[in-house]
């Protein structure tokens with residue numbers, strides 16, 4: 001029986017840990033001890049007698065060499081947050097006890113081109129810096145009795161005719177070999193796994209790139225202790241928006257009584273690393289929360305980062321040796337403005353759990369793992385590359401399917417700024433709780449199109465009456481557009497009724 005991507009995605013988003021994990025291997029080795037590696041190690045701890053994480057950087061607070069973007073803002077989307085709680089029950093509360101800020105919907109705000117969006121956040125957002133998050137994760141993983149952390153640089157794999165048998169790594173200038181029953185590549189987007197496979201006579205997984213050309217600038221500012229009135233703000237602007245040159249601006253209250261503010265732009269960076277320019281831009285072009293935040297003293301310099309492209313490696317199970325898995329950015333890394341990386345890594349861990357729980361034959365390549373992971377990667381890729389593809393046209397002219405997809409997404413996105421029903425579904429997809437196919441539901445698309453038509457009409461009428469009543473309409477001198485607007489309103493009400501009675505089916 002074929003299972004559609006929406007259903008697979010829903011299964012992977014499960015919040016319950018496996019009830020009776022099956023112990024399958026003696027030694028599992030994870031290469032890379034960042035977020036994806038730590039989450040994979042947590043899953044493996046249920047299925048291996050021992051788990052060894054080999055990481056180039058020694059555990060440290062603050063920024064580190066292996067994660068040069070670590071000081072930029074990192075939002076944990078709801079889809080990733082539920083997975084953190086799944087694998088580490090009480091993660092959010094524990095992080096909050098150590099200084100992270102838990103932000104409920106009443107303390108969050110989002111803006112599109114300067115206008116405040118309807119707020120449909122239902123979950124509590126975990127707000128902290130990336131190094132803080134990583135430390136909490138590492139502490140929880142290393143508290144597991146079977147997990148060890150080794151500082152060393154992985155430099156190759158041992159592969160026999162069909163399967164990976166071990167890992168080579170360097171430590172203090174000396175090369176070592178560690179035998180392994182299962183190896184996980186979590187070495188991030190610059191992973192050398194493809195080179196190693198090719199060197200051993202296997203096919204390199206094809207690499208796809210879509211230019212992003214995105215520039216980040218992040219500043220930290222002192223804030224009053226306690227939960228501020230608004231602790232989590234995102235302001236987005238369309239390219240060429242008259243409101244601001246900043247594409248996405250984010251503001252978060254984080255640990256140590258600091259604000260973290262990130263300004264991200266595609267193309268030319270309007271701020272550079274000058275703290276005065278950064279503060280001036282926050283005061284002049286962004287919602288007032290940003291200006292208020294930069295009234296606090298700056299803490300450290302403005303940190304900048306450039307990302308040139310989104311990239312994905314399409315692992316085909318037929319051309320990978322057995323006993324080999326890859327997770328996180330080593331498989332796919334996205335335009336960061338969509339904040340999908342950490343949540344994708346968490347869902348890859350979910351794929352690993354589902355794979356191992358199915359008691360697979362480890363003598364064969366991890367076919368079902370890569371199939372599930374492809375669903376997760378496709379979902380994030382579709383959302384995060386759509387605008388960049390349209391901007392850069394790397395694939396030539398788009399097919400009619402792509403054009404239709406773009407049109408539908410644009411309609412749904414536009415309607416989501418003002419309509420709660422559309423906004424809820426749109427948010428569920430963008431925070432990775434649901435597969436993007438959910439946006440194609442005919443009822444939702446029809447509703448979005450009608451909302452947008454009505455709003456355009458209302459704009460045309462100078463917003464005199466957004467929801468005119470039938471009597472009003474008849475009593476009026478019968479302007480055509482008022483009647484159309486009223487009819488659209490009634491159609492919308494009918495759609496809402498249908499949507500409320502018919503439960504959406506996962507396909």
Ligand SMILES: Cc1cc2nc3c(=O)[nH]c(=O)nc-3n(C[C@H](O)[C@H](O)[C@H](O)COP(=O)(O)OP(=O)(O)OC[C@H]3O[C@@H](n4cnc5c(N)ncnc54)[C@H](O)[C@@H]3O)c2cc1C
Pocket residue numbers: 031032033034035036037054055056057065066067069072073074075076077152153154155186187188189191216305307327328329330333336337338339340341342343345
């Ligand atoms: C500017 C920016 C902002 C972002 N914002 C967000 C956000 O808001 N929300 C979000 O979810 N995601 C965000 N991301 C994406 C997120 O940072 C990544 O998806 C995430 O770091 C991926 O984790 P990972 O563990 O796969 O890889 P990485 O975090 O890159 O870690 C790879 C690890 O492997 C280690 N390593 C590499 N080579 C070796 C080797 N040979 N031997 C041993 N160890 C090795 C490195 O030292 C490192 O620790 C952002 C990314 C960028 C660039």
